[in-house]
Amino acid sequence: MTEYLIATTLSEALALLAQHGGDAQVIAGGTDVLPDLRAGKKRPETLVDITRIPGLNQVVVNSDSVTVGAATTFSALHAHPFIQERVPALAEAARSVGALGIQAVATWAGNLVQAMPAADGAVVALALEAEALVWNAGGAPGEWRAVDSLILGPGHSAVDPTRQIISHLRFPLPAAAWGAAWRRIGRRASLVLPILNCAVKVILQGDLIQRAVIALAPVAPRPCRASRAELLLAGRPPSDALFAEVGRMAQQESQPRSSIMRASREYRMAIIPALVRDALWTATHRALRSVKDPDFAAD
Numbered sequence: 676m677t678e679y680l681i682a683t684t685l686s687e688a689l690a691l692l693a694q695h696g697g698d699a700q701v702i703a704g705g706t707d708v709l710p711d712l713r714a715g716k717k718r719p720e721t722l723v724d725i726t727r728i729p730g731l732n733q734v735v736v737n738s739d740s741v742t743v744g745a746a747t748t749f750s751a752l753h754a755h756p757f758i759q760e761r762v763p764a765l766a767e768a769a770r771s772v773g774a775l776g777i778q779a780v781a782t783w784a785g786n787l788v789q790a791m792p793a794a795d796g797a798v799v800a801l802a803l804e805a806e807a808l809v810w811n812a813g814g815a816p817g818e819w820r821a822v823d824s825l826i827l828g829p830g831h832s833a834v835d836p837t838r839q840i841i842s843h844l845r846f847p848l849p850a851a852a853w854g855a856a857w858r859r860i861g862r863r864a865s866l867v868l869p870i871l872n873c874a875v876k877v878i879l880q881g882d883l884i885q886r887a888v889i890a891l892a893p894v895a896p897r898p899c900r901a902s903r904a905e906l907l908l909a910g911r912p913p914s915d916a917l918f919a920e921v922g923r924m925a926q927q928e929s930q931p932r933s934s935i936m937r938a939s940r941e942y943r944m945a946i947i948p949a950l951v952r953d954a955l956w957t958a959t960h961r962a963l964r965s966v967k968d969p970d971f972a973a974d
Contacts, residue, residue, distance in 0.1 A: 677712065678721040682728060685810065685842055691723045692812035696756070699723050703746050704780035706773065707789045719837065731842060734758065741870055742845040745784035749796070750775070752783060759915070761848075762853035763961070764874055768799040771859055771869075773863045784841040787825060790832040792893035796896055799857050801898055802874035803846035810840045817842060826897040852879040856954040860946060862937070867971045869893075870938040873950045877908075877958040878908025879966070882961075884908045889951060894929035894943070901925035904951070905952035922948030924952045 680699075682688035692699050699721035702708050711717045724732060731744035736757045743752065749769040752758055754953045759766045772778055772795050786796030787807065800822040807825060810817040822844070834841060859872040869892075876888040887908040892898035904924035911917055931943040949955065 677719060679724065680721055680937045681724045681726075685725075685728055685731075685840065685916060688723050688725050688728065688840055689810055689812045689814070691721070692840070693814075695721050697835075697837045699837060701725055701840055703782045703785050704748065704777075706777050706781040707785060710932070718804050725840065728842075738848070739850070740845050740847050742843050743783060744843055745841045746782060747784075749778040749781050749783065749786075753778070761965075762803070764857035764958075765799050765803065767857045768795045768859075768872075768874065770806050771795050783844055787833050787843065787844075790826045790828070790830055790837055790897065791868075792895070792897055793872065794826075794892070794898060795857075795859065795869065795872055797822065797898040798890045798892045799855075799874040800846070800940050801900055802845070802857070802876045802888050803910075804876070804888060805844050805846040807834070807841045808843040808845070809834055810842055811839045812840075813875060819845070823900065828896045849878050851885060852962045852966045853877060854958040854963075854965060856957035856961065858950050858954045858957075860950065868937060871891060871943055871946060871950060873947075873954050875951070875954040875958045876961050877913075877955065879959075879962045882912055883910055884913060885910075887955070887958075889925055889953075889955075891925060891929060891947070894931045894947070903928055908955075913955075913959045915952070915956075918952040919948065921955065922951040925951045 700719040702722045704966050726746045731746035733744045734755050735742045749772045752769040753766045783796045786794050805822045808817045809820050855876045857874045859869045861869040872892050874890045875883045878885045887905050889901040889904050904921045907921050926947040931940050933940040
């Protein structure tokens with residue numbers, strides 16, 4: 676029988692983890708933890724619920740960044756007015772995770788700790804260049820760490836939920852015109868893992884692309900960025916020829932595997948260029964629209 680404890684402060688939650696010395700585990704939405712418990716994959720003596728800690732279910736918008744509490748659900752992300760209007764890529768990804776019932780309890784932070792190669796939340800987090808505030812049960816101050824450094828391999832996270840807690844995620848709001856987009860290919864819109872997903876961010880400087888971020892999954896053991904493809908975009912004007920070239924480069928950087936349940940390697944490789952090109956155009960249009968109307972609501 677697993678003991679279930681509800682922490683009301685972050686320090687209390689960390690103290691409980693330290694007290695149990697690796698035999699307790701953090702839980703928020705529980706959409707991954709509970710199935711693992713039922714399957715016998717995990718056997719913690721204690722679950723430490725962090726959903727009652729004040730502030731962890733809030734989205735805070737600042738002039739240069741957005742901070743998301745670790746207990747904020749995907750439903751709350753999707754419904755947030757600023758996220759819908761200015762960061763639609765995140766709202767769209769949040770709406771794709773499982774079914775509506777799962778979205779009502781599952782969290783963005785939990786999606787990252789689960790560290791699956793095709794996690795929708797991880798792909799959009801990479802594109803937004805998000806960071807996680809990670810706290811250790813040993814009492815050291817929390818440290819902001821790039822999400823890109825947290826996912827080590829399939830189901831293998833650099834964050835140990837028996838000894839560490841992610842309290843917040845944050846991502847920057849560029850001062851220049853920018854836009855982000857998210858695309859997902861799957862047999863259904865939800866309740867299945869994607870064949871491919873892609874998220875991009877485009878930052879403009881006048882008529883040129885200042886820089887861009889391209890994140891893809893599952894094209895490797897973990898969600899990853901197409902770094903060489905990103906470099907092709909810097910300092911160049913948006914064009915279909917450029918985006919097609921970038922899509923082909925992203926394809927060359929990808930190593931998807933064949934899956935009996937989802938799709939062959941060959942199929943995945945074939946659709947990467949079009950997926951990247953489409954996402955880049957959407958992100959660019961959103962960036963251009965933000966220049967014309969700073970208060971625009973994204974389509």
